Amino acid sequence: MNTLSYIALGLPPAIAIIFYLYLVLRNNKRFGFLLIKAFFAGLIVSALLLFSLYLANITGLDRFTSLNRTLFYAFVFVGFGAELGKFLVLRFYLMSKPEVDTPMHGITFSVMTALGFTTGAVVLFVFNLYESKPPYPMNMYLILAAPSNIIFAIIMGFFVGMSKFVESRFVYALSGLAAASFFNGLFKFCLMTHDYKLLNLFAFGSALVIVVLIIRAINYRP
Numbered sequence: 001m002n003t004l005s006y007i008a009l010g011l012p013p014a015i016a017i018i019f020y021l022y023l024v025l026r027n028n029k030r031f032g033f034l035l036i037k038a039f040f041a042g043l044i045v046s047a048l049l050l051f052s053l054y055l056a057n058i059t060g061l062d063r064f065t066s067l068n069r070t071l072f073y074a075f076v077f078v079g080f081g082a083e084l085g086k087f088l089v090l091r092f093y094l095m096s097k098p099e100v101d102t103p104m105h106g107i108t109f110s111v112m113t114a115l116g117f118t119t120g121a122v123v124l125f126v127f128n129l130y131e132s133k134p135p136y137p138m139n140m141y142l143i144l145a146a147p148s149n150i151i152f153a154i155i156m157g158f159f160v161g162m163s164k165f166v167e168s169r170f171v172y173a174l175s176g177l178a179a180a181s182f183f184n185g186l187f188k189f190c191l192m193t194h195d196y197k198l199l200n201l202f203a204f205g206s207a208l209v210i211v212v213l214i215i216r217a218i219n220y221r222p
Helices: 003-026 029-058 067-092 103-126 138-162 169-193 196-219
Strands: none
Touching: 003 029, 003 103, 003 138, 029 067, 029 103, 067 103, 067 138, 067 169, 103 138, 103 196, 138 169, 138 196, 169 196
16 A cells, blocks of 8 residues: 555544544533444445445446446445445434434534544555445545545535424435435546546535535524
């Protein structure tokens, strides 16, 4: 492995540790213990992406013979395949905990789950364990893996977090999954097609989106 691979492998856990220490100092040990569970749950569900790419391989849909196939692979097998596991952890495990008592906590635990997921996904990528390895530019993927997954986590965390405090719980929760899958798929499509102009637009647009969502989560009053 080269130096960049080591950095990519170490970055998500490093961010998670800093995030954990900051939040434990602001909250309590029970909150911190749940953060640890969220990280390791995210690490475990990274296996779902492995399964999704295996399905792409055995169905022959990892051969990019047309734009439609590339889009389907990026948004369904990679985007949805990556976000489904994180969604299941967040919606059906973490959101049931009393520690999650504000929409901002939904974002917090979503980010920690995503950091665990990113750790697993980067390990699978670096060691070439995918049955159908996505054709990303290696160095760019390793650099952007952690920040991009944090973006998707904030988007999902806002909607799934809000679902605990509104009547339309099902709609909000599924909106979180759909939105995160879309942003993930678009990001991976940019990498697969080497369309860096679109990637820059994605970065600018997603930055605006997450700023708005964080402000809304902080200011939410039930």
